[in-house]
Amino acid sequence: MPSEAKVPAPAPRCPLGNEYRHFAGPHLQNPYPFFARLRKEEPVTFSPELNMWMISRLDDINAVLNNPAVFSSAGAIASGDNLVAEARAILGPGPIIHDSPLNTDPPVHTRLRRFLQQGFLPARVAEQEPRIRRFANALIDAFIHQGKADLVEQFAYPLPAQVILAMLGIPMEDMAQVKQWTADLFGLIFGKAPAEAQVAMARGVVESRAYCTKLIEQRRREPREDLTSELVHAQFDGDVLKTPELVSLVGGSLMAAGHESTTAQLSLMLKNLLEQPERWELLREDRTLIPKAIEECMRYEGVAAGLIRTTTQEVELGGMCIPKGATLLVLFSSANHDEAHHEAPERFDLSRENPQHLTFGRGIHFCMGATLARMELRVALELLLERIPELRLVPGQDYGYHQNLITMRVIRHLHAQWPVS
């Protein structure tokens, strides 16, 4: 986030923006009624709490995502400007992570994306399905005879991490450490941590850089059949990735981004399908509904609350004049409920004809892992429906909604039960 001095807060003109509380209370439990008010009354508003402009209508969001020259991703995240001096000193000079597709604009973005793309071509992703099935089945094996499980902790949390670690050639015994480093990285980039926590997170980020550097050097000497080796040895017209770029791609774009969002989306998807048992019944009876159910879940409650952009010039949007250098929170989750584009958006509808959504983003930064993530969601759902058809939620539980990051809404628990014979 930029310092207060960069964006003069136009608070008096934005009563709803003043009212917004991102990290607690009713807006955390269920932000959708508030976003509906924003779309109607203050579609482009300023939140003093976030020091960000919030963009809530799909049309305005499309205008932002389709114009990266004015709404830049470069330096929008990971600059580290907002961190305390001790954390900054630990991280060393420069941004928290080196250039990655997520925090660059063309032409740098185009070049980095070209390297990463190879690992995510549809045919390459399809090769992962047997492995994903094997991991998911083993996780289910571990709790199926107990008649109960926390589906976040015991299923949604490990599965996507196992998948991306296996793809990168990272040993499974390092998973807990990788999870901690991911929390450290995202906490620094998107979080609002107090000084002491920032220092601990900065140490984690430095350790993870060293770990990735070692992994990359190993694969440079002895390539293996994994995505890390492929990136290390990839070249286009003589152009190769340098070590800091590889550390950022392997450590940031894949080792970190490759599981957090999928874990969170898988948890939310299972919650929404199990909360109303008739939804689960419908899928049990007609498995052809699964792909549509995944898209409707992502539209109805997407994990990507919003992503960040910075204005490169003064610009008018939704009737508001946004200054140069302002930070925008582009509310994907609000766009997914925009009544101007979705019929009865607050209705969860497995028969919705075309449940389009922005949960994977749109435009040049569209999620590179979308095909992989969709496959993980599908395999997880197919196997749970097949192996635990009587799955039910434990009534009256607290899911532990959590918004530690500006960009991501997560639940911590999903307690489920089923009869065992």
Ligand code: HEM
């Ligand atoms: C359900 C799971 C996922 C969700 C909801 C999700 C969401 C997103 C979103 C919204 C963006 C766009 C960011 C922006 O516009 O600034 C994005 C970008 C990206 N995602 Fe995902 N993602 C998921 C899974 C994955 C996976 C599994 C991987 C990799 C293995 C991945 C890798 C990336 C990368 C590399 C980018 C940057 C693309 C670019 O900036 O050009 N994502 N993701």
